[in-house]
Amino acid sequence: MPRxxxxxxxxxxxxxxxxxxxxxxxxxxxxxTIWLGSGQTTSCHHPLPHxxxxxxxxxxxxxxxxxxxxxxxRGQMQRGERPQGCEYCWKIEDTGxxxxxxxxxxxxxxxxxxxxxxxxxxxxxxxxxxxxEISFDRTCQFACSYCNPAFSTTWVKDxxxxxxxxxxxxxxxxxxxxxxxxxxxxRQGEENPYVTAFFKWWETDLNKSxxxxxxxxxxxxxxxxxxxxxxxxxxxxxxxxxxxxSNLGAKDDIIDRLITNTSKLKHFHLYTSNEAVGVQAxxxxxxxxxxxxxxxxxxxxxxGNVEGLHMMCTINALCLDSLPNFLDILLQxxxxxxxxxxxxxxxxxxxxxxxxxxxxxxxxxHTYMNNLQAWYDANKDSAFLHEMERxxxxxxxxxxxxxxxxHAGAQNIDMLxxxxxxxxxxxDARRGKDFCETFPNLADWYNTL
Numbered sequence: 544m545p546r547x548x549x550x551x552x553x554x555x556x557x558x559x560x561x562x563x564x565x566x567x568x569x570x571x572x573x574x575x576t577i578w579l580g581s582g583q584t585t586s587c588h589h590p591l592p593h594x595x596x597x598x599x600x601x602x603x604x605x606x607x608x609x610x611x612x613x614x615x616x617r618g619q620m621q622r623g624e625r626p627q628g629c630e631y632c633w634k635i636e637d638t639g640x641x642x643x644x645x646x647x648x649x650x651x652x653x654x655x656x657x658x659x660x661x662x663x664x665x666x667x668x669x670x671x672x673x674x675x676e677i678s679f680d681r682t683c684q685f686a687c688s689y690c691n692p693a694f695s696t697t698w699v700k701d702x703x704x705x706x707x708x709x710x711x712x713x714x715x716x717x718x719x720x721x722x723x724x725x726x727x728x729x730r731q732g733e734e735n736p737y738v739t740a741f742f743k744w745w746e747t748d749l750n751k752s753x754x755x756x757x758x759x760x761x762x763x764x765x766x767x768x769x770x771x772x773x774x775x776x777x778x779x780x781x782x783x784x785x786x787x788x789s790n791l792g793a794k795d796d797i798i799d800r801l802i803t804n805t806s807k808l809k810h811f812h813l814y815t816s817n818e819a820v821g822v823q824a825x826x827x828x829x830x831x832x833x834x835x836x837x838x839x840x841x842x843x844x845x846x847g848n849v850e851g852l853h854m855m856c857t858i859n860a861l862c863l864d865s866l867p868n869f870l871d872i873l874l875q876x877x878x879x880x881x882x883x884x885x886x887x888x889x890x891x892x893x894x895x896x897x898x899x900x901x902x903x904x905x906x907x908x909h910t911y912m913n914n915l916q917a918w919y920d921a922n923k924d925s926a927f928l929h930e931m932e933r934x935x936x937x938x939x940x941x942x943x944x945x946x947x948x949x950h951a952g953a954q955n956i957d958m959l960x961x962x963x964x965x966x967x968x969x970x971d972a973r974r975g976k977d978f979c980e981t982f983p984n985l986a987d988w989y990n991t992l
Contacts, residue, residue, distance in 0.1 A: 545559065545651050545652070545653060545654055545655055545658075546651055551930065552643045552647055552930060552931070552934060553641055553643060555647065555651055556643065556647050559650070559651075559655065559658065560646075560647065560650055563658065563662045564620055564621060564622065564623035564662070565623040565625075566619065566620045566623055566624060566625045566626070566629075567620050567621070567646075567650070567658075568586075568620060568629065568632070568646035568649060568650055569649060569650040569652075569657065569661055570586045570587045570646065570649040570650070571613060571616055571617050571620060571626075571661075572617060572661040572664070572670045573653055573657065573661065573670065573672060573673040573674060574586060574587060574649060574672065574673070574674045574675070574676075575608045575675055575676070576588060576675075576676040576677070576678075577595075577607055577608065577675070577676070577677050577737075578592060578677075578678045578726070579607075579677065579678065579679050579680075579737040579738045579741055580678065580679065580680040580681055580727045580728065580729070580735070580737075581681075581693070581725060581726040581727065581728060582594060582595045582597060582728060582736075582737045583595060584607065584608060584610060584613075585628075586613060587649055588676075588890070589629065589630075589631035589632065589645065590626075590628035590629055590630075590631075591628060591894075593612050593628075595607050595610055595737065596610070596611075597736050597737070600736055600737060600740040601736060603669070604740035604741070604743040604744035604747075605669045605671070606669075606740070607737060607740050607741060607744070608670075608672055608675075609669040609670065614667060615666070616628070617661075617664070617666055618666040621666075629646070630950060630951055631644070631645070631891075631893065631950075632644035632645055632646045634946060634950070635938060635942070638938070638941050638942065638945050638946065639941070642938060642941065643934050643938065648931060652674070653673065657673070671748055671749065671752035672749065672752060672753060673752060673753060673754050673755070674753070674755040674757070675753055675755070675756055675757065676757040676758075676759050676788075677741065677757070677758060677759070678758070678759045678760050678761060678763070679738065679758075679760075679761075679763070679768040680727060680760070680761055680766055681693065681694050681695060681696055681699075681726055681727055681760065681761040682696050682760065682761045682762060682765045682766060683695040683696055683697055683698075683760055683761040683762040683765070683790070684697055684762060684765070684790075684792060684793075684830055685697060685790050685792060685828060685829060685830035685831060686698045686700075686701055686829045686830055686974075687828045687829060687830075688826070688827050688828075688829065688859075688861070688898065688966075688967075688970060689827070689857060689859050689892055689895065689898050691718035691719060691723065691895075692718075692719075692721070692722045692723040692726065693718070693723040693726040694760070694761060695761065696761070697829075697830060699722045701973060702719070702720075702721065702722050703722055705973050707719060707720040707721060708720065708965070708966060708969050709965070709969070710965045711897075711962045711965055711966060712958060712961070712962060713895075713897050713953070713954040713958050713959050713961075713962045714894075714895070714896055714952065714953060714954060715894050715896050715897060715898075715962075716895070716962065718894070718895055719895075719966070738768070750775075750781070750783070753783055754783060754784060755783065755784040755785075755786060755812075756772070756783060756784070756785055756786065757785075757786035757787070757788065757812075757814070758772070758786070758787050758788065759788040760788065762789065762790055762792075762793070763788060763789065764787075764793050764797050764801060765793075769787070770804070772785075773785075773804045773805070777804065777807060781809070782809055782810065783810070784810040784811075784812055785805070785808055785810065785811055785812070786811075786813070786814060787801075787811075787812075787813055787814065788814045788815070788816075788855075789801075789813065789814070789815055790815065790816060790828070790830075790831070790836075791815045791835075791836050791839040791840065791843075792830060792831055792832065792835065792836060792839075793839075798839050798842060798843070801843075801847075802842070802843060802846050802847045802848075805848055805849075806847070806848045807848070808848060809850075810850050811847075811848055811849055811850055812849070812850055812852075812853065813843060813847075813849055813851075813852050813853070814852075814853045814854075814855055815836075815840070815852070815853075815854060815855070815885075816828070816854070816855045816856070816857065817831075817854065817869065818856035818857055818858060818859070818862040818866060818869060819861065819862040819864070819865045819866065819869055820833075820865040820868045820869050820872065821833050822981055823861065823862070823864060823981055824836075824865075824869075826861070826976055826978075826981045826982075827859065827861050827862060829976075840876075844876075844880055844884060849884075850883075851883045851884070851885075851886065852876075852880075852883070852884045852885040852886075853885055853886050853887070853888070854873055854885040854886070854887040855888055855890060856869070856887060856888065856889050856890060857890055857892050858890060858891045858892055858939060859892045859898045859899070859900060860899060860900050860902055860903055860963065861898075861982060861985075863900055863903075863911040863914075863915075864911070864982055864984055864985065866911075866914075866915065867914050867915060867917070870887070870918055870936075871918075873885055874922060874925065874927060874928075877928075878927060881927075882926075882927050882928075882929065886929060886931075886932065887932055887935070888931075888932075888935055889935040889936065889938075891939065891942055892949075893949045893950045894949075894950070895962075895966075896949040896950060896953045896954070896959055897960070897962035897963045897966060898966075899949035899953075900943060901943070901946060901947065901948065901949055901956075902949075902956060902959045902960050902963055903985075903988075904988055907984070907985065907988060908943055909944075911943065912940055912943045912944055915936060915939060915940050915943075916940055919933070919936045919937065919940070960992050961992065964989065964992035967989075
C-alpha cells in the first residue's frame with residue numbers, strides 16, 4: 544500500500560514524494576486527460592492542454608499520451624524543477640509548508656514500485672497509462688458560465704446565434720469570442736486519427752494497463768463511443784474501474800439506459816458537478832434544472848450499481864454564496880448512503896480569471912471565508928468526511944485569505960472586475976437571467992462595477 548496506516552497526507556508527501564524530488568508528480572506519467580475531438584492532452588485537469596502530433600500517433604498510438612511536452616516536463620520533475628503548466632499546485636503549496644496540493648492526491652493512488660519506476664524512467668521512453676480521462680467530443684446540452692465553446696456545443700450555439708461576447712479585455716476573453724472550431728476537428732462520420740489511435744492502443748496494451756477509465760465530454764452520455772465502451776465492459780470480465788463524468792441533466796430514458804448498462808460492472812463510479820444550490824446553481828450551470836439533477840442522483844443511488852459517487856465543485860466567484868448549504872446537502876447524502884456517496888473536491892477556478900473567487904471585494908470574500916470556516920468547525924469531526932475533503936475546505940479558506948491573483952500573468956483586479964460585469968450583463972441578456980435577483984448578496988457590489 545502506498546500510504547502507511549494512520550499516515551496523514553503531509554506525512555505521506557514527506558516520506559514518499561519529497562525524497563524523489565521537490566516537484567515530482569506521478570500524474571505526469573500514469574494519468575492523462577485526452578480530448579480526442581481536438582487532439583489535445585494534459586496530465587490532469589489543472590495544466591492547460593497541449594497539442595498531440597497527428598503524424599506521430601499514426602505509427603505510435605501511445606503518443607496520444609506520451610507527447611514530447613510531457614516528456615520534457617517529466618525530466619523537469621526528475622530534477623526537482625517546477626513545470627510552468629503545473630502552477631495550480633505550486634500556488635497552493637506556496638501558501639504554507641503544510642499545504643497539500645493535488646499532486647499529492649494524484650500520486651498517492653499509485654504503488655511505491657510504480658513511483659520508483661516513473662522517477663527512474665528515461666525521458667524519451669513511453670509509459671502505459673494507469674488512469675485515463677478521455678473525451679470523444681464536445682457535445683453537451685449545458686452551457687455553464689465558466690465553460691466555453693471548446694467543451695460545449697450549446698456554447699457554440701450561443702456564439703453562433705448571438706455573436707462574440709464584447710468588451711472583454713482580460714485573459715480568458717478569447718474563450719467567448721468564437722466557436723473554437725479547432726476543438727472539434729472532424730465531422731460526425733469522418734475518421735478521426737486520434738480516436739483511431741485510442742482504440743488501437745485500447746485493444747492492445749491499454750485495456751491491460753489501465754486500472755481506471757473515465758469518460759468526460761462535453762456530456763459523454765450523448766456520445767456513441769461511450770455506449771461502444773460500455774458494450775466492451777459488459778462483454779469482458781475486468782476489474783478495471785469504469786467512471787463517467789455526467790452533468791446528470793439527461794432525459795429519463797438515457798439515465799435508465801445508463802443504470803441498465805452499468806448494472807453488471809464490478810467497479811462503476813459516477814462523477815457529477817455542482818457547487819451551489821437551487822436557482823444559483825441553475826444560473827451558474829445554464830441548462831441545469833436543480834430538481835431534475837437532484838432526482839437523478841436519487842434514482843441512481845436507489846437503482847444503480849454504483850461503487851462511488853463523486854461531486855466535482857468548481858469554485859468560482861458566484862458559488863461561494865450558497866456553497867456551505869451545498870456542502871450540507873452532500874453531508875446529508877453521506878449520512879444516508881455512506882462516506883463515498885458522494886465524495887467531493889473543491890477545484891478552484893483560474894480560467895477565465897474574471898470569474899475567479901479572488902475578484903470579490905475583501906468584505907464579501909471575508910464573509911464567505913467566515914461562513915466556510917464556520918461550516919468546517921461544525922463538521923470537521925464528522926465520521927462521514929474524508930481527510931482529503933477536510934483539507935479541500937481548509938485550503939479554500941487559506942486560498943481566499945492569502946492568494947491575490949488567479950494565476951501568473953493575470954490582469955489587475957480592476958480589469959478583471961470590469962470583465963466580470965461585462966460578461967454577466969451579456970450572459971443575462973442571452974440566457975434570460977437576472978444576476979441581481981439571483982445573487983442579492985452581491986447585487987450592491989455588482990451595481991457599482
